[in-house]
Amino acid sequence: MSMPPHEKMRVLIADDEAPARQRLTELLREDPDVGEIQQASDGAMALRMILERRPDLLLLDVQMPELTGMELIAALGPERLPLTIFVTAYDQHAINAFQANALDYLLKPFSDERMQAAMARARLRLADRQLREFGENVMRMLGSGQHQAQQPAQAARPDRLIVKSARATQLVRIADIDWIESAGVHVILHVGGKEVLHRMSLSELAAQLDPLRYVRVHRSVIVNIDSIAQLEPLSHGEFDVVMTDGARRRVSRTYRAALEQRLGHSL
Incomplete structure (x- = not known):
C-alpha cells in the first residue's frame, strides 16, 4: 500500500x-x-x-x-x-x-x-515511525500521561519475524526465541535448539523486542530472560549466562548493570 x-x-x-x-x-x-x-x-x-x-x-x-x-x-x-x-x-x-x-x-x-x-x-520502518508518532501525539492531546503515550509503540511491536532464505520463508514467533547473536549484517536466532539466520542487525532487532523479556548481555548477544537456566560466577566478578539449550555466553561488564536491573538482583 x-x-x-x-x-x-x-x-x-x-x-x-x-x-x-x-x-x-x-x-x-x-x-x-x-x-x-x-x-x-x-x-x-x-x-x-x-x-x-x-x-x-x-x-x-x-x-x-x-x-x-x-x-x-x-x-x-x-x-x-x-x-x-x-x-x-x-x-x-x-x-x-x-x-x-x-x-x-x-x-x-x-x-x-x-x-x-x-x-x-x-x-x-518509516510507516511504523509515523504510526508511533501519531499515536503518541493523540495520547498527548488526550492528556493521558506518559504511560499511555508509550502504548502505541508497544502495540506496534511485531510478534513474529519473517525470515527469508533461498528455500522458504519462515515465520518465527519472537516469544520462542531463546537467544540471539550477531553475525555481521545478520543475526542468528536460537529457537528451541535450532539456529535460524536472519538478515537484520542486532541493534535493529533489539528495537523490536520486549525489553521486559529480552536483555542484552554483550554487544553481540541478547537473551530471553525466560530461557536462562542459570548464571555461573567466574573470576574477577565476571559471569556466564547458561541458557536452557546449553549455550553459555559471557556477561559483558558493560551490560551487567542492565541484567541486574532486569533481574532485580545484584550479581
Whole structure:
C-alpha cells in the first residue's frame, strides 16, 4: 500500500560521485512512495541539508570529502539521524554501519532488485515511525500521561519475524526465541535448539523486542530472560549466562548493570 501523497518519503543522497547520485536519483524516481529527492556532494553539505530539511531517508556513501559517512553520523547523533541506507563500494565498513543502526548496506555495484528491497524496508520502518508518532501525539492531546503515550509503540511491536532464505520463508514467533547473536549484517536466532539466520542487525532487532523479556548481555548477544537456566560466577566478578539449550555466553561488564536491573538482583 502506498503512503498518502503528503507522507511521501523525502530522500537525501549523499555521495561525492555524480554518476552514483544520478543512478540513485533515477531509481528513486521510479518509486511511487518517494517525493522530494535532494543531493549532497560532500559530508559537510549533507550535514547542513539534514539539519535544515530533515529528510526521512538518507542514502549515504562512506568515503566523502569534508566529512566521511561515519563522521557525519557521529556529528548528527542518534536523535537527528534519518533512516540511513549506506551505499558504498567499501564492504569493510558494514559492521560499523549496522552498529550505528543503519537500515541497510548496499555494496556497489548493486542490482535494481537489491535497491528495491532496501527501499521496501525503509517504507516499513518509516510507516511504523509515523504510526508511533501519531499515536503518541493523540495520547498527548488526550492528556493521558506518559504511560499511555508509550502504548502505541508497544502495540506496534511485531510478534513474529519473517525470515527469508533461498528455500522458504519462515515465520518465527519472537516469544520462542531463546537467544540471539550477531553475525555481521545478520543475526542468528536460537529457537528451541535450532539456529535460524536472519538478515537484520542486532541493534535493529533489539528495537523490536520486549525489553521486559529480552536483555542484552554483550554487544553481540541478547537473551530471553525466560530461557536462562542459570548464571555461573567466574573470576574477577565476571559471569556466564547458561541458557536452557546449553549455550553459555559471557556477561559483558558493560551490560551487567542492565541484567541486574532486569533481574532485580545484584550479581
